[in-house]
Amino acid sequence: KAGVTQTPRYLIKTRGQQVTLSCSPISGHRSVSWYQQTPGQGLQFLFEYFSETQRNKGNFPGRFSGRQFSNSRSEMNVSTLELGDSALYLCASSLAGTSEDEQFFGPGTRLTVL
Amino acid sequence: GENVEQHPSTLSVQEGDSAVIKCTYSDSASNYFPWYKQELGKGPQLIIDIRSNVGEKKDQRIAVTLNKTAKHFSLHITETQPEDSAVYFCAATHYGNNRLAFGKGNQVVVIP
Numbered sequence: 001k002a003g004v005t006q007t008p009r010y011l012i013k014t015r016g017q018q019v020t021l022s023c024s025p026i027s028g029h030r031s032v033s034w035y036q037q038t039p040g041q042g043l044q045f046l047f048e049y050f051s052e053t054q055r056n057k058g059n060f061p062g063r064f065s066g067r068q069f070s071n072s073r074s075e076m077n078v079s080t081l082e083l084g085d086s087a088l089y090l091c092a093s094s095l096a097g098t099s100e101d102e103q104f105f106g107p108g109t110r111l112t113v114l
Numbered sequence: 115g116e117n118v119e120q121h122p123s124t125l126s127v128q129e130g131d132s133a134v135i136k137c138t139y140s141d142s143a144s145n146y147f148p149w150y151k152q153e154l155g156k157g158p159q160l161i162i163d164i165r166s167n168v169g170e171k172k173d174q175r176i177a178v179t180l181n182k183t184a185k186h187f188s189l190h191i192t193e194t195q196p197e198d199s200a201v202y203f204c205a206a207t208h209y210g211n212n213r214l215a216f217g218k219g220n221q222v223v224v225i226p
Contacts, residue, residue, distance in 0.1 A: 004157070031212060043158070043203065043216035056213050059115075090157050098212060105150075105157030 002026065004093050004106035012112045018079040021109045025072050025093030031055075032074040033103065034066060037088040046089075049074050050096075078111075086113045116141040118206050120217025127194050128225050135220045137204035138186040144206040147187045148214070149178060152201045161202075162189070194224045 005024045013019050025032050033056075034046040045058040049068035066076040072093075078085055088108040094101035117140040127133045139147075145166035150158035164171045164178045164187065171178050175194075180187040191198055201221050205214040 033212060033214075035214075035216075042218040043205075043214075045213050045215070048212050050212075056211070058213070092157075094212065101212075102148075102160050102163075103212070103214065105159065107155070107157050 004091060004104050006089075006091055006106040006109050008109060009107065010110045010112075012114065013081050014114050015081055015083060017081050018077065019081060019111060020075055020077045021089055021091075021111070023074045023076075023091035023093075023106060025074070025091075026104055029093035029095055029104075030072055031094045031096060031101070032068055032072065033092045033094075034074070034076050035090045035092065036060070037090055037108070038086075043090070046076065081113045083113050085111065087111060116144055116206055116208075116215035118204060118215050118217040120204050120220055122220060123218065124221045124223070126223045126225060129194055129196060131194055133189075133191040133194055133198070133222055133224075135189045135202055135204070135222070136186060137188070137206075137217050138184075139206040139215075140185065141206070141208065141215075142182075142185065143208045144215075145208050146206070147178070147180060148205050149176075149189050150203045150205065150216075152203065152219070158203055191222075194222075196224050196226055198222060199224045 031050045033048040048056040068074045090108045092103040092105045148163035152158040177190045201219045204217045
């Protein structure tokens with residue numbers, strides 16, 4: 001079956017702009033989590049959505065937000081971009097979103113903020 | 115929250131030798147410990163995981179050990195091959211929580 005897909009794969013924005021990233025989970029998966037990956041901080045949890053509800057949230061400012069649609073696809077939005085937001089943004093999907101389920105990661109969206 | 119530390123940051127091994135990566139965690143409630151492999155341009159891929167009711171788990175050339183008392187777990191790769199070259203991440207979480215806390219990652223380089 002198809003894996004997790006993320007669009008776009010690469011994105012270049014300037015400071016102050018906003019950006020929306022998209023994630024399509026594996027068919028049948030209802031949980032989508034988002035992570036930010038940077039060389040300095042590694043992989044950091046942003047938030048998790050399950051059945052269109054945000055179930056868990058990491059320690060990121062309110063400029064980072066997300067949502068999930070009824071087909072489990074998810075988007076994350078970053079407003080008022082800062083240089084430090086440059087990172088690889090990964091989404092991961094799992095069946096029911098418990099620690100019993102394997103999380104499958106997409107290839108990520110590489111965001112560069114100039 | 116959970117804090118996972120991973121050592122060493124870079125590991126170079128000769129092809130055929132073994133590689134060991136160690137991680138420590140801080141939250142005694144954590145009970146699920148996956149290991150991910152990330153190749154260039156790709157997202158992390160689960161390679162093995164262990165739960166707190168098990169001390170060791172093997173899958174062909176890879177194995178993971180867990181010491182709950184000391185709060186550390188390790189990944190062992192035997193008979194390393196060039197395709198094992200990648201970044202390896204350990205992570206931890208606890209039951210009912212889908213939020214993974216990751217270590218900073220280890221760059222493993224297998225020298226042919």
